[in-house]
């Protein structure tokens with residue numbers, strides 16, 4: 001296994017709902033086959049309908065491998081985050097890339113912990129979506145002091161995560 005593969009297997013942030021809310025299928029994908037492989041493909045109601053499935057991806061295994069790797073959609077085949085590209089090009093070492101990945105994973109885990117503390121156990125939803133739902137539910141300000149404190153911790157943690165992923169992981173072309 002090469003360093004790039006090791007990096008992605010230690011990461012999974014582009015599959016687990018941290019970086020993206022969904023995976024969109026395009027002309028190069030066989031939506032029926034992806035659905036038959038167990039992915040919950042839905043079609044949007046937009047004027048130009050798009051087939052997609054939600055993240056966290058149900059094909060992501062506990063060891064961060066992809067259950068449908070040989071048949072994964074084009075978006076999955078082609079996406080390379082900024083950290084991956086920087087490591088591949090030698091602009092940073094793979095060890096530094098791994099440190100960044102671990103840093104983001106720790107931050108995302110902390111956000112999930114705070115969401116659970118606030119009563120959100122919907123682990124099947126993407127992180128950004130869970131945060132927005134919590135904002136809608138608690139943002140009006142009717143909360144006890146402890147809840148308000150946890151909510152402000154959550155807001156800060158989300159802000160810090162976004163700064164890190166926008167600066168290091170998204171490239172201009174793939175900012176959602």
Ligand code: SF4
Pocket residue numbers: 007008009011012013014015019079080081082083084101169
């Ligand atoms: S976010 Fe980057 S390093 Fe992580 S799995 Fe995806 S491409 Fe690999």
Ligand code: SF4
Pocket residue numbers: 014015023057058059060061065066067068069072073076
């Ligand atoms: S299909 Fe595989 S590569 Fe694509 S998001 Fe799911 S786990 Fe990741």
